[in-house]
Amino acid sequence: MFVASSQPGSGPKPLKIFLIAGEHSGDALGAKLIGALKKQHPDPIAFSGVGGEEMEEQGFRSLFPIEDVAVMGPMSILPKLPRIVRRVYQTVDAAIAFAPDVVVIIDSPEFTHPIAKRIRKRAPNITIVDYVSPSVWAWRPGRAKKMRPYVDHILALLPFEPEAHARLGGPPCTYVGHPLIEKLDDIQNADANGLASRLGIAPDRPVLLVLPGSRTSEVERLIDVFGEAVARVASSKGPIEVIIPAVRHLRDRVAAKTEAWTPKPHIIDASATNDKYAAMRLARAALAASGTVTLELALAGTPSVVAYKVDKVMANLRFLLKVPSVVLANLVIGKNVYPEYLQEACTAENLANAIAPLLSDTVARSAQLAGLSLAPEKLRLAASSPSEAAAAVVLSVVADQPAGKSRRAGPM
Template identity: 65%
Template sequence: MSLTDRAAAARAPTSGKGGPTGGRDDLRIFLVAGEHSGDALGGKLMHALNARCKGRIHYLGVGGEQMEAAGLASQFPLSDVAVMGPLSILPRLPRIISRVHRTVDAAVAAEPDAVVIIDAPEFTHPIAKRIRKRAPSIPIIDYVSPSVWAWRPGRARKMRPYVDHVMGLLPFEPAAHQRLGGPPCTYVGHPLIEKVDWMHAVDAAGLAERLQLDPGRLTLVVLPGSRASEVTRLMQPFGEALELLQQRRVRPQVIIPVVPHVRPLVERHMQSWTVTPHLVEGEEDKFAAFRLAHAALAASGTVTLELALAGTPMVVAYKVDGIAAQLRFLLNVQSVVLANLVLGENAFPELLQEDCTPVKLADALELLLRETPERQAQVTALARIPHKMLIEGSSPSAEAANIVLDYAVNGLRPGR
């Protein structure tokens, strides 16, 4: 019997507590997101679940606009808990603690067939621990693995008592959890892979025309980050590296994709640059810029996967404050670049902290802006990344829905 058939059977009335939903005529799934990126993942997961069970699932929990649009009755606004950084969290800590307890009470009272916590481990994992303690028979699935493969690897083993399954976004995460003694983990696929065809279909020529780019010159895309701290630390060395390239007669046209909340900061730092870049906003223009670019200079982060899937050679850089820099010995990976981790090799240069200098950045970029063996090696590596990340015949949301339905219908089973 397929999972869809079993889900239908679970919705059928039963007597007593013998049925898979204890006599209820629906499936109840309790979802908890703690930030807006989790809300986006949760919304897609719910749409996939509804497609499998024709919408006959009752959703409860915590989420934002996208999850509510898919059918969630949120316990409170996501903005109550969607805060980032210690300085932002501390003033709201009493409210966040209150929301944790309120969410646990709601989950236990709902007697759901499964609980899905979505990313934001500082918020969602305390909730999962408390649900497990009070209602140990409810399956708990973690959608998005914490970065146990990068730092604090002991978290993997500590998750095992209260997380029954991890749905990983990166292909190396199942092996990492197995190695570290974590819960069972399945690679369901990164949401970016659903955009690959769209990335390659964006109107790059239209953007080039709007920006009046010279077709006879190379184009470089520069990505100083989406956080104010990243922009503040990276714009100066990035600008000085571009000046050095000019002095070496390497003079690419520069495009900077920006998000609205840091645009004024980017513009302020640009005033000291000797190069005048084009600023663009929005997903479509960002990926069009990637398609136009001969190379990219990027802050480390998810954008390296975006560049990789778009096929853009890159130099990756990052700088943190002095205190964070002293904690680098805690890192448990050979690279901080996600594209490198997906490949399992350091194909893309990373210039971090004291190595993030104008000279080193310019040297690395020059190799990519000319026809060199280094550039060709990156082009070859980029061609392998989609094959590493794609899910054959499915999508991340559908794969995640399969796992959630399996636990919701069949419950916890020995030996999972």
């Protein structure tokens, strides 16, 4: 636990906030939330809970390393399940002992929601806020209504989520903005020419940006078919340059898998966001794995083709999807700007045929550019930043909660 205060010496009783982040993206959100809370709340704040390095840079001390629970997907969770279960109960016990004014669970529903349910059952008076809505609008919509007994308010990153929760009977939900909107200037002003110069790319050579994902499973499923698609495009369109931003823990694997590519790609550090955004601005088009990166590409105004493959278990659950697209950029813009190729449709031929028109001044390219121009305004907030908006909602939820109010725990 630590106490953040702008007032030295003794003073008011601190506001107590228990934060729970289950992976590194949640850690980044938590860090910005801590900073915004300290700016907006004039009195001391005592923080406790689970977080990572970025939250620790704000003075936060985690109950245990976030790496203990930072896993994705059922197949990744199973081997670590006993340890994760222990951490769940440890976190619940710590939250109850801390007796916070509010608990903020941040994303990672496989980890954070079991904790929230148990906190609500043991201490119904503790307010619980969920920062990042589960994708109830995409699949398993019944989850929205099931959240009401243990979540008091949701902070949404996507502008269509409050309406979705209202329609599905979920908890009260406020759009606080996607963190990428805070990076809009960095994305749109990235130094594309500087990157081209450092990589030795001639101004007249079209650049194809390839983004095979940031997880090992994504890269393994997509890298070969992406390579075949790149070869087809190079064969049909003439000389092109290829850039791949690779996360550090996968850089060696990406380099090995692309060693025989034609043309051989320039591999840059994906964690160097200035270079990644410069590559998006430099690229004539991109081939990307579905994910948050499609929002980055949309904000950069980069025409793209999106693809994805999942394991057989998840593929068999596709009938549960309730959205017209799995591409976040398309959902935010409100129409299917980026073509998507999933599972058996994710072939080298399909990808190459979709990419090729984007490298020239075609109707397909113009249509994408027109659609992408809508993305910044769709994500923009009327005022403040996402972290400031999130902090304001957290503080207002606490202020609106009557002292000593007890809630009846719903079904677990």
